């Protein structure tokens with residue numbers, strides 16, 4: 001299953017990816033998470049990306065492609081992957097197509113998680129994640145069952161992102177509408193785009209996504225494309 005989750009910041013891409021990962025035994029490839037690791041490690045790429053991320057702008061396509069190149073060839077991607085936060089521009093989408101077609105491969109589905117802009121700021125400013133396993137939570141909408149303990153792995157250490165403030169969210173939203181939303185008609189024209197209602201409760205969003213995914217036998221068909 002090669003899946004792409006598309007949606008504005010705070011739509012629930014990471015939340016849903018985390019659930020689908022376990023179900024399909026495929027990794028989440030989140031360029032935002034990869035970039036934050038580079039920043040934390042103080043690598044050259046991380047130093048170049050840090051200020052851009054603080055502003056909420058897009059890191060340049062070349063850096064992103066260098067980071068993602070080779071990642072989909074790793075052993076953990078043998079059953080596929082979930083792309084989260086990539087591609088984010090027309091140039092990245094084209095580079096991904098080239099990368100996949102050179103492996104006689106293609107995306108099985110692109111899921112758009114639709115959420116109204118006015119709710120996204122509150123989603124993002126209340127967001128925190130487990131440092132150990134990356135599970136996402138929210139101060140109001142999605143609290144751990146036991147306060148201070150991760151539901152998934154039991155860790156007690158949580159993290160809040162520096163760019164999850166109101167000002168940066170607004171510029172990230174503008175960037176989404178300008179640079180990333182134009183990918184939607186592109187994938188729609190290829191017949192692989194499905195839009196789900198991201199305003200619904202987390203479990204309901206998962207249900208909508210599962211209903212939109214091709215069945216395993218369809219993915220295993222000769223050319224790897226879903227049977228319609």
Ligand code: ADP
Pocket residue numbers: 007008009010011012013014015016123124126127128136137138139141142198199200201202205
């Ligand atoms: P993205 O990866 O698209 O930026 P996240 O998955 O991190 O978004 O979700 C943003 C915040 O909103 C998190 O705090 C998460 O717990 C919360 N959230 C995700 N999906 C929903 C939902 N359907 N309803 C309410 N809150 C949600």
Ligand code: ADP
Pocket residue numbers: 008009010014031032033035052053054056057058059060064084085086087088092172
């Ligand atoms: P969100 O979960 O809110 O959608 P991400 O974690 O995906 O945010 O991304 C955080 C920041 O990292 C973005 O605002 C951007 O600066 C940078 N970034 C992540 N992925 C990409 C990408 N594919 N292209 C360019 N910049 C990216």
Ligand code: ZN
Pocket residue numbers: 130131132133134135150151152153154155
């Ligand atoms: Zn955890």
